[in-house]
Amino acid sequence: MIEFFINGQPVQAEDHQTVMQAAKANGHFIPYFCWHPQLSVPGNCRICMVEVSNEGQSEGSGWLDIACNMPVSPGMRVLTDSQKVRLRRKETLQFITLNHPVDCGICDKAGECTLQDYHFEYNGSPSISRDAKVQSTKHFALSERIVLDNERCILCTRCVRFTHEVSKTHALGVQNRGDHSLIRPVEDGAFEHDPYSDNVIDICPVGALLSRPFLHKARVWYLKATPSVCPGCERGCSVNIWHRKSEWKLKALDAKQNARIDRVTPLENPAVNGPWICNKGRDLAMIFERARAEQPMQKGRPVDLPVALAGARALIQAARRPVALVSSWASNEELQTFHTTLAQRFDCFVKTDCQPGPGERIEDDLLIKPDKNPNRAGACRLFPALPDAAATAFPADTDLVLVWGEGFSFAQLPATAKIIYLNSWLQPENGHADVFLPISVMTERRGRYTNFQGVVSAFEACFEKQPGVLDAEAVFAALGDTP
Numbered sequence: 001m002i003e004f005f006i007n008g009q010p011v012q013a014e015d016h017q018t019v020m021q022a023a024k025a026n027g028h029f030i031p032y033f034c035w036h037p038q039l040s041v042p043g044n045c046r047i048c049m050v051e052v053s054n055e056g057q058s059e060g061s062g063w064l065d066i067a068c069n070m071p072v073s074p075g076m077r078v079l080t081d082s083q084k085v086r087l088r089r090k091e092t093l094q095f096i097t098l099n100h101p102v103d104c105g106i107c108d109k110a111g112e113c114t115l116q117d118y119h120f121e122y123n124g125s126p127s128i129s130r131d132a133k134v135q136s137t138k139h140f141a142l143s144e145r146i147v148l149d150n151e152r153c154i155l156c157t158r159c160v161r162f163t164h165e166v167s168k169t170h171a172l173g174v175q176n177r178g179d180h181s182l183i184r185p186v187e188d189g190a191f192e193h194d195p196y197s198d199n200v201i202d203i204c205p206v207g208a209l210l211s212r213p214f215l216h217k218a219r220v221w222y223l224k225a226t227p228s229v230c231p232g233c234e235r236g237c238s239v240n241i242w243h244r245k246s247e248w249k250l251k252a253l254d255a256k257q258n259a260r261i262d263r264v265t266p267l268e269n270p271a272v273n274g275p276w277i278c279n280k281g282r283d284l285a286m287i288f289e290r291a292r293a294e295q296p297m298q299k300g301r302p303v304d305l306p307v308a309l310a311g312a313r314a315l316i317q318a319a320r321r322p323v324a325l326v327s328s329w330a331s332n333e334e335l336q337t338f339h340t341t342l343a344q345r346f347d348c349f350v351k352t353d354c355q356p357g358p359g360e361r362i363e364d365d366l367l368i369k370p371d372k373n374p375n376r377a378g379a380c381r382l383f384p385a386l387p388d389a390a391a392t393a394f395p396a397d398t399d400l401v402l403v404w405g406e407g408f409s410f411a412q413l414p415a416t417a418k419i420i421y422l423n424s425w426l427q428p429e430n431g432h433a434d435v436f437l438p439i440s441v442m443t444e445r446r447g448r449y450t451n452f453q454g455v456v457s458a459f460e461a462c463f464e465k466q467p468g469v470l471d472a473e474a475v476f477a478a479l480g481d482t483p
């Protein structure tokens with residue numbers, strides 16, 4: 001360990017650490033744009049300037065240097081907020097905003113932009129330049145998912161380094177020089193096909209890289225982030241699901257606007273996904289905002305919930321050889337409830353709810369896993385997996401099958417068996433079941449998933465469920481005492 005001083009206070013640091021790393025680890029604030037803890041250090045933005053002096057040097061005789069690329073050394077003295085430092089940061093911000101449009105009023109990054117924060121803290125003055133700002137492309141289509149505003153780009157190169165060092169597509173670069181420099185994608189379309197491309201939106205420290213689906217949809221201070229887990233594959237990345245705050249509900253528009261997923265961002269979790277997620281995780285609205293099933297049914301006939309539950313009880317009571325296909329999207333809590341209430345009455349198997357979609361990346365070395373079901377590990381701790389030849393799971397005298405969750409074709413079920421079906425989506429199979437019960441989705445309840453490594457992650461409810469829709473746990477509790 002090395003001891004040195006930040007603002008007069010002794011600080012312990014590892015030998016290999018930089019001043020920035022040691023300062024962060026010890027709770028001292030130093031601003032940064034180009035530095036990112038998971039990327040290489042280019043040292044190009046110069047905002048992290050600190051005043052440094054060696055042991056024995058008098059106060060004020062130190063030199064200015066960047067904290068992100070300066071290794072710690074024993075006894076060194078660092079000032080993070082001296083007069084000299086503040087003046088240099090002001091000059092740096094004047095330089096950075098020389099050609100920047102400062103159009104924060106219409107920028108999606110407003111409220112989350114470090115340029116805005118540092119400008120307020122260290123500069124706050126109008127531009128000293130008498131020249132007209134250099135104009136550049138305002139809406140460059142970087143990909144189908146991302147739009148680039150070159151006027152707001154401060155050329156920190158975080159996005160470029162991300163594609164070189166993390167997603168390894170080498171899909172972005174800098175074209176031209178000086179104030180004509182432009183971030184541009186390589187011509188072979190690699191950025192379009194980078195399954196991690198949207199991470200550059202998060203790491204861009206300004207409003208230069210913007211999500212097209214989220215573009216001008218909401219100011220971020222109207223939104224709330226609910227911690228959740230991406231169900232897109234067995235990695236189970238930690239995410240924040242952003243949705244409208246109740247105090248900022250829209251009154252004049254479609255009520256669904258208040259109960260929709262506005263955006264999904266990574267929730268840093270070193271044990272699972274670090275600070276990244278893949279693009280599928282950003283598109284959870286496409287999974288959860290499909291048409292929902294909200295009406296209990298018996299043989300396709302709408303019935304009240306108590307009638308449907310009574311019908312399911314009667315089927316379970318009458319069954320001699322019932323089989324249950326358990327959802328690999330169910331939470332640990334739901335699986336446990338099923339295990340303690342109903343599982344003894346059934347031969348149980350864990351089924352696959354979701355297969356990879358057309359063109360979807362199956363697997364890679366970063367995050368994406370081949371099983372597109374988030375809780376197979378949790379389910380398989382309690383129940384065996386359904387054999388590949390599904391028919392072998394059904395004895396010849398199977399007279400009832402409880403199917404929990406989507407993704408299983410009824411054509412594979414024994415022709416004469418009755419069917420109880422629990423599903424969340426509006427699908428043709430619903431009407432073919434003897435009893436159909438609509439159940440909630442994970443954004444309407446809390447729970448936990450166990451990922452392929454055995455890491456358990458919790459998710460919270462974002463939205464209320466509709467009348468007529470039950471949590472699977474409530475269904476099992478209601479059916480649990482069926483003799």
Ligand code: SF4
Nearest residue numbers: 153154156157159204
């Ligand atoms: S687009 Fe954003 S992340 Fe990329 S270089 Fe410009 S400011 Fe940095």
Ligand code: SF4
Nearest residue numbers: 230232233237278281
């Ligand atoms: S890697 Fe898997 S769990 Fe993570 S965001 Fe992508 S689909 Fe979701």
Ligand code: FES
Nearest residue numbers: 032045046048068
């Ligand atoms: S953060 Fe140190 S130079 Fe950019």
